[in-house]
Amino acid sequence: MSTFPRSSKSAPGYDADEVDAFLQAARRAYDGDDNGPQLTAADIRHVAFAMTKGGYSTTHVDAALERLEDAFAAREREAVRVHKGDATWFEEARTTAQVVLNRLDRPMGHRFDRVSFLTLGYNRNDVDRFANRLVKYFQDGRPMSVDEVRTVTFREQRGGYREVQVDLLLDSVTDVMLAVR
Incomplete structure (x- = not known):
């Protein structure tokens, strides 16, 4: 089962494997997995994926990335507020x-x-x-x-x-x- 709707077989979309791998890494980072990557809201804002025919819908992935960026930004804001x-x-x-x-x-x-x-x-x-x-x-x-x-x-x-x-x-x-x- 796909995480996101796919574009048509002839239309470009984001490479599904890259998106899935990034989202798994983002989940580990958000959950505080010490072995996972350290990601920030800015990292999420700048992520880019290869385009492939029949890939994930860019509209749906972009919307999910915006929500993820918001969640990371809220955590970063709270961490700074607590410490500073x-x-x-x-x-x-x-x-x-x-x-x-x-x-x-x-x-x-x-x-x-x-x-x-x-x-x-x-x-x-x-x-x-x-x-x-x-x-x-x-x-x-x-x-x-x-x-x-x-x-x-x-x-x-x-x-x-x-x-x-x-x-x-x-x-x-x-x-x-x-x-x-």
Whole structure:
């Protein structure tokens, strides 16, 4: 029996063996198995699987990984709160949020490094529009879900923003959002 629904035999999905192996390792890590791997919420956010025809449904696996990331983040938050206290936990989240806001305070079109004109990067207008929403979330308390941050996509553009920088900022935003849940 499969853990997740499968894509059709001709459509790509995540390699079932890789997904199953990762989920077993994640269970051992969550249960505190000393012989198991040490995983964090960030590790779960960055996991990638090979694509194979007839593999696991990417939508179902991604949803499960988001729930798993939330569970690991909650445990990490609780562990830090127990060892360092609530004030330290929230101060760390506040500091990260301020770093994000400092980056987003830069002028539109210049918030991140740009790739060369011959290289594709994230569309600057798309990123800047989403960045403005993030500023409103942090400064004005406008509603935004962690899923919106996790699933945002940007068109490609020659000479666009450097993808790695944008992705790192989005990871930081996710960390802050999970920290203050």
